Amino acid sequence: YGRLAIAVVPSDKTTSALADLPVEALRLPSPIIEGLAMLGVSRIGPLADIPRAPLALRFGPDISRRLDQAFGRIGEAIVPVRPVDPVEVSRNFAEPIGAAETIAKYIGKLVPLLCQGLDERGQGVRRLDLLLHRVDSRTEAIRVATAMPV
Incomplete structure (x- = not known):
């Protein structure tokens, strides 16, 4: 104003x-x-x-x-905007896997579940994170971002 x-x-x-x-x-x-x-x-x-x-x-x-x-004579409560819980899908394995083909296969199985979860909320994505937890307790992360929600 x-x-x-x-x-x-x-x-x-x-x-x-x-x-x-x-x-x-x-x-x-x-x-x-x-x-x-x-x-x-x-x-x-x-x-x-x-x-x-x-x-x-x-x-x-x-x-x-x-x-x-x-005029600053009384305060005004601010209601914070809370972030929405992310949609997450995961797959645990009994034994370590390392072959790229196997990882790709299971990513292919997880993506439809992720899409279903997003669809139920009426949401799209701008950023996806793939987190791979290794047997040596390290985490590998791959991030994919889009210019527009998909």
């Missing part, structure tokens, strides 16, 4: 920095934005100058809460 994507503002300049931003920057529900527009209030500065009690009576507590969050 501002001229810059990110702006660092001294705490004593917060009010003036936010004054010219549209009320949409407060992330208020659409009915409140529309109600403020009917009152002729389109910027945060004029909105902040209106006494809080009449605003709360007409629109509820959202405006006061969002203004207080914007």
Whole structure:
């Protein structure tokens, strides 16, 4: 909403920095934005100058809460985006295998299972990791990446 994507503002300049931003920057529900527009209030500065009690009576507590969050008077909880558990398929062997043909054969058997798991979730892939655990406790990794989800 501002001229810059990110702006660092001294705490004593917060009010003036936010004054010219549209009320949409407060992330208020659409009915409140529309109600403020009917009152002729389109910027945060004029909105902040209106006494809080009449605003709360007409629109509820959202405006006061969002203004207080914007001005740094109260905190706002951030809900983290948790990564989705990856789709994994595996095959264990009783004896070590080393022939490339055997490895390729079992990769060929695992790929349809992987595709099924992705399909059940409605997902595609951008990166695939093949992890081969060796008998000497080392892990060999092969990564395949795509430009677009497949």
